[in-house]
Amino acid sequence: DAGITQSPRHKVTETGTPVTLRCHQTENHRYMYWYRQDPGHGLRLIHYSYGVKDTDKGEVSDGYSVSRSKTEDFLLTLESATSSQTSVYFCAISAAMNTGELFFGEGSRLTVL
Amino acid sequence: SQQGEEDPQALSIQEGENATMNCSYKTSINNLQWYRQNSGRGLVHLILIRSNEREKHSGRLRVTLDTSKKSSSLLITASRAADTASYFCATDSGGGADGLTFGKGTHLIIQP
Numbered sequence A: 001d002a003g004i005t006q007s008p009r010h011k012v013t014e015t016g017t018p019v020t021l022r023c024h025q026t027e028n029h030r031y032m033y034w035y036r037q038d039p040g041h042g043l044r045l046i047h048y049s050y051g052v053k054d055t056d057k058g059e060v061s062d063g064y065s066v067s068r069s070k071t072e073d074f075l076l077t078l079e080s081a082t083s084s085q086t087s088v089y090f091c092a093i094s095a096a097m098n099t100g101e102l103f104f105g106e107g108s109r110l111t112v113l
Numbered sequence B: 001s002q003q004g005e006e007d008p009q010a011l012s013i014q015e016g017e018n019a020t021m022n023c024s025y026k027t028s029i030n031n032l033q034w035y036r037q038n039s040g041r042g043l044v045h046l047i048l049i050r051s052n053e054r055e056k057h058s059g060r061l062r063v064t065l066d067t068s069k070k071s072s073s074l075l076i077t078a079s080r081a082a083d084t085a086s087y088f089c090a091t092d093s094g095g096g097a098d099g100l101t102f103g104k105g106t107h108l109i110i111q112p
Helices: none
Strands: A004-007 A010-013 A019-025 A031-038 A042-051 A054-057 A064-070 A073-078 A087-094 A108-112 B004-007 B010-014 B019-025 B031-037 B043-050 B055-058 B061-066 B071-076 B085-091 B106-111
Touching: A004 A087, A010 A019, A019 A031, A019 A087, A019 A108, A031 A064, A031 A073, A042 A064, A042 A073, A054 A064, A073 A087, B004 B085, B010 B019, B019 B031, B019 B085, B019 B106, B031 B061, B031 B071, B043 B055, B043 B061, B043 B071, B071 B085
Parallel strands: A010 A108, B010 B106
Antiparallel strands: A004 A019, A019 A073, A031 A042, A031 A087, A042 A054, A064 A073, A087 A108, B004 B019, B019 B071, B031 B043, B031 B085, B055 B061, B061 B071, B085 B106
16 A cells, blocks of 8 residues: 555544644655545545645635645645535545556545534 | 546446446546545545557456547446445546546445
């Protein structure tokens, strides 16, 4: 299994609070991604990174920010969580953009009350 | 917006039968990938087919790609209970940017 660790795996928080999800990889892959998975929507890309300090927005980036200060870590931050951000968040990594397979973490289930 | 759309949304078959899932997409692609997701787990890559390929095999998996129809199919032969999962197709945008776009998935149930 690819070395991807997401933390926390489960979190319950209240509306308006900040939340940070962490993705840690041991594969030294250049590309890292954050997706959210919701019933009826499948997986949607939030943000991705193509190197240290290099990030870009995905399809559903509003309300989210990311940071990548080290190759191995990609952080997803909800500055002020809303109930619409209740979801399962998946981190993924790849050695190549689009042309290679993605390796996924086990997911972080976030509930915003 | 969703690039790939799987069909059917759900499929229930008997163990030993073949399962076929379809994926349609909207714009030109460089490659198409299929992933499996077991309940409560992350997605696992199954197979990648490039736009200049028409068919690819991997074990009990057979994938076809018809770029003229912008569609792909995933065939699982001799299904097993362990194949019960959701299956997703994923496409790139063709331009090399923006990551992969996933469909909503087909939920496959294999009845013992």
